[in-house]
Amino acid sequence: MNTVLAIRARGITKCFGDVVALDGIDLDVAQGQIHGLVGPNGAGKTTLLGLLLGLAVADSGRLEILGTPVRRALAVPDGVAGFVDGPGLYPSLTARQNLAALAALRGGDARTAGIDGVLAEVGLTDVADDKANGFSLGMRQRLGLAAALLTGPRLLVLDEPSNGLDPAGKKHVHGVLTRLAADGTTVVLSSHRMDDVEALCSEVTIVATGRVAFSGPLSKLAAESRELDYRLLTSDPPAARLLAADTAGIGVLDDAEPLVVRAPTPALDELVARLVRAGIALRELTPVVSPLEAAFLALTDEQEAGR
Amino acid sequence: MTATIAADLAPPDAAGRVTVARGYRFELLKLVSQWRIRLLVLACWIAPGLFVAAVSRQSSLPADTLFGRWMHATGWAGPLVMLGFAGTWALPLVTSVVAGDVFAAEDRLGTWRCLLVAVRSPRRIFVAKALASLSVILLLVAGLGSSSALGGIAAVGDRPLVGLDGHLLAAGDAAGKVLLAWVCVLAPTLALAGIGLLGSVALGRSPMGLLLPAVVALTLQLAQMLPLPVAVRLALPSYAFIAWNGLFTSPQQLGPLLIGIVVSLVWAVTATALAYLLFLRRDFTNLTSGGSGRRALAAGALPFAGLVAVTVAVVAAATGATGAGIEQGKVESSLATAFAHLYRMQTAQLNRPEVTEAQLAATAACNKGGGLLAAEGPGNDWRCVVTWHLPGVEAAGTAVYQLDISADGRFVADGDGPKEVNGYFLVHTPIGDQPNPLWQFDGNVALLPTASKG
Numbered sequence: 001m002n003t004v005l006a007i008r009a010r011g012i013t014k015c016f017g018d019v020v021a022l023d024g025i026d027l028d029v030a031q032g033q034i035h036g037l038v039g040p041n042g043a044g045k046t047t048l049l050g051l052l053l054g055l056a057v058a059d060s061g062r063l064e065i066l067g068t069p070v071r072r073a074l075a076v077p078d079g080v081a082g083f084v085d086g087p088g089l090y091p092s093l094t095a096r097q098n099l100a101a102l103a104a105l106r107g108g109d110a111r112t113a114g115i116d117g118v119l120a121e122v123g124l125t126d127v128a129d130d131k132a133n134g135f136s137l138g139m140r141q142r143l144g145l146a147a148a149l150l151t152g153p154r155l156l157v158l159d160e161p162s163n164g165l166d167p168a169g170k171k172h173v174h175g176v177l178t179r180l181a182a183d184g185t186t187v188v189l190s191s192h193r194m195d196d197v198e199a200l201c202s203e204v205t206i207v208a209t210g211r212v213a214f215s216g217p218l219s220k221l222a223a224e225s226r227e228l229d230y231r232l233l234t235s236d237p238p239a240a241r242l243l244a245a246d247t248a249g250i251g252v253l254d255d256a257e258p259l260v261v262r263a264p265t266p267a268l269d270e271l272v273a274r275l276v277r278a279g280i281a282l283r284e285l286t287p288v289v290s291p292l293e294a295a296f297l298a299l300t301d302e303q304e305a306g307r
Numbered sequence: 308m309t310a311t312i313a314a315d316l317a318p319p320d321a322a323g324r325v326t327v328a329r330g331y332r333f334e335l336l337k338l339v340s341q342w343r344i345r346l347l348v349l350a351c352w353i354a355p356g357l358f359v360a361a362v363s364r365q366s367s368l369p370a371d372t373l374f375g376r377w378m379h380a381t382g383w384a385g386p387l388v389m390l391g392f393a394g395t396w397a398l399p400l401v402t403s404v405v406a407g408d409v410f411a412a413e414d415r416l417g418t419w420r421c422l423l424v425a426v427r428s429p430r431r432i433f434v435a436k437a438l439a440s441l442s443v444i445l446l447l448v449a450g451l452g453s454s455s456a457l458g459g460i461a462a463v464g465d466r467p468l469v470g471l472d473g474h475l476l477a478a479g480d481a482a483g484k485v486l487l488a489w490v491c492v493l494a495p496t497l498a499l500a501g502i503g504l505l506g507s508v509a510l511g512r513s514p515m516g517l518l519l520p521a522v523v524a525l526t527l528q529l530a531q532m533l534p535l536p537v538a539v540r541l542a543l544p545s546y547a548f549i550a551w552n553g554l555f556t557s558p559q560q561l562g563p564l565l566i567g568i569v570v571s572l573v574w575a576v577t578a579t580a581l582a583y584l585l586f587l588r589r590d591f592t593n594l595t596s597g598g599s600g601r602r603a604l605a606a607g608a609l610p611f612a613g614l615v616a617v618t619v620a621v622v623a624a625a626t627g628a629t630g631a632g633i634e635q636g637k638v639e640s641s642l643a644t645a646f647a648h649l650y651r652m653q654t655a656q657l658n659r660p661e662v663t664e665a666q667l668a669a670t671a672a673c674n675k676g677g678g679l680l681a682a683e684g685p686g687n688d689w690r691c692v693v694t695w696h697l698p699g700v701e702a703a704g705t706a707v708y709q710l711d712i713s714a715d716g717r718f719v720a721d722g723d724g725p726k727e728v729n730g731y732f733l734v735h736t737p738i739g740d741q742p743n744p745l746w747q748f749d750g751n752v753a754l755l756p757t758a759s760k761g
Binding site for chain 2 (some may be wrong): 081086087
């Protein structure tokens with residue numbers, strides 16, 4: 001286990017006037033990890049990502065990024081890159097010009113700054129000389145990622161990087177982020193797409209109303225989850241329905257087809273065993289929502305109710 | 308592949324610092340990549356030349372514009388006509404489009420956060436943006452001046468220019484004065500650019516941010532049209548847009564010009580400093596913040612109100628100027644001086660014996676409203692009788708003029724007889740037939756009491 005932390009936050013609070021955006025946030029992110037940040041709209045995710053990028057400083061609390069304490073705005077150490085609230089590109093410039101301008105801004109030579117490499121990395125080589133004003137949201141997201149890659153980041157902070165991406169684009173970006181993490185780059189990303197988070201992240205932090213509702217590995221989150229809803233397709237639905245209703249810990253949600261039951265994992269295991277013993281073929285057993293999404297909904301509901 | 312790329316990428320630089328020079332180049336690239344800026348550059352470098360050349364070849368000239376009536380006579384009148392137009396319309400619009408949008412564009416594009424992450428210094432971003440917009444504005448002003456001068460010279464030629472008091476400036480002298488006049492209007496242009504920066508920072512993506520320099524310029528121009536006291540007129544930066552007129556008299560009326568330039572530069576510095584302070588206070592993590600809004604703009608207007616009050620007091624105390632500055636004695640002196648210079652020109656054009664201004668000893672007697680009103684202030688009801696003498700002729704000559712004097716001191720003298728002296732007739736000159744120079748001519752009254760006419 002990698003114990004070196006790329007981010008260490010303790011008691012981070014940030015207010016905008018009377019609005020408390022972050023309320024005592026604690027966060028640990030290990031180096032080389034892809035860490036997901038999820039939460040409902042207005043939970044404080046973008047504010048937290050803004051602090052990690054150095055766009056602002058916390059009103060109180062301690063924040064260390066890549067081992068360096070951050071005490072004022074725009075004072076994060078070198079090696080932090082990314083974007084919040086969109087990738088921020090200049091539509092009158094081509095993709096290549098956008099990257100070359102950013103490279104020149106940082107003192108690099110456009111010819112040797114690796115622009116072709118990062119464009120290929122995010123799959124934009126074919127449109128490198130097209131103006132960004134014609135780009136779709138997904139292409140802009142990828143160009144934003146390329147701009148961040150251009151700096152050779154050690155910590156990559158991304159706000160909704162999968163927004164607007166088609167399945168192929170999403171797979172491409174996931175591949176880039178996974179390879180970056182494998183090379184030691186820490187990635188913190190926010191997303192409303194639970195499938196993205198589940199596919200990419202080893203750990204996740206759920207934020208609700210400015211507080212951390214959960215932080216840790218996805219496996220721990222699944223274990224902490226209580227009952228989930230599952231859809232069952234069998235060879236004999238009426239018999240399966242009767243058997244499910246007769247199994248301890250199983251709740252049959254309605255009479256409609258296909259059969260949907262609510263159960264904790266042990267009760268579900270027992271139901272499957274009984275179906276097999278009864279000679280009923282099990283054709284599909286699928287969670288109606290993913291474990292992460294269920295946990296997210298449950299935890300955020302609790303947090304909202306507790307305020 | 309990622310590993311290879313990441314390993315090849317160099318860190319930004321040793322200190323991770325984006326210098327102002329790099330930021331300046333970045334901002335300049337963003338500005339010149341915009342189609343409207345490119346269009347503006349093309350328009351400023353081509354349109355004035357074509358306009359001046361076309362107008363100079365027409366039989367009807369824009370006589371209501373200063374120096375417009377001399378566009379057939381010399382190519383140097385064209386850039387001065389363009390300068391008058393630029394001060395009213397072109398320069399406020401140029402500053403609006405460039406300086407009024409340089410910060411607001413980032414709001415519109417949603418690029419502030421990425422820019423800050425890349426540069427990490429609001430101070431350097433501000434300086435880079437201000438310098439880049441200034442550079443583009445200078446390029447556009449240079450285009451307006453150069454293009455109109457080239458158009459005038461190409462269409463009419465490099466010939467002497469008749470000054471505002473009728474004296475003749477040699478072609479070289481005229482060229483230098485034209486260049487100096489364009490340089491002088493950079494000061495009020497900078498004041499408008501500073502206001503543009505302030506509006507762009509304060510109002511963000513609101514269209515009012517873009518329009519603020521044009522609105523302020525229009526308001527100040529309207530103020531200049533009112534019969535304000537001289538001290539108030541000179542305390543406004545817009546006066547420098549017309550004070551260059553003083554370069555074309557002999558002796559030059561440099562007092563109002565210098566005051567106008569200093570006032571304009573103080574406005575430029577004040578507006579830029581306010582924009583800077585407002586920009587540094589902005590919270591870029593607050594997504595709802597797209598500029599500091601009307602309250603900030605109202606707060607920004609207060610220093611300018613204070614600045615005008617202080618400037619009025621200083622100008623009044625330093626110059627002793629009171630009232631409108633247009634008084635009977637000054638009007639008579641200005642008209643007589645211009646008449647004498649132009650009479651001498653007419654004499655030469657008509658191949659009559661040469662006469663000097665001293666021999667003419669021209670004087671003028673003026674009244675306003677037929678003598679029923681106090682002879683002071685602007686108006687089109689001034690009537691003057693000019694008297695002069697010729698060597699060897701005992702009787703004095705007299706000619707009548709109707710004067711239309713505007714609030715800024717500029718006047719148009721319209722000959723009202725006798726027609727042999729100041730009526731309309733064509734005079735044969737080496738460059739073609741020209742209207743009688745004594746028929747209608749422009750002049751200006753020095754508004755400050757310390758200025759004197761030659």
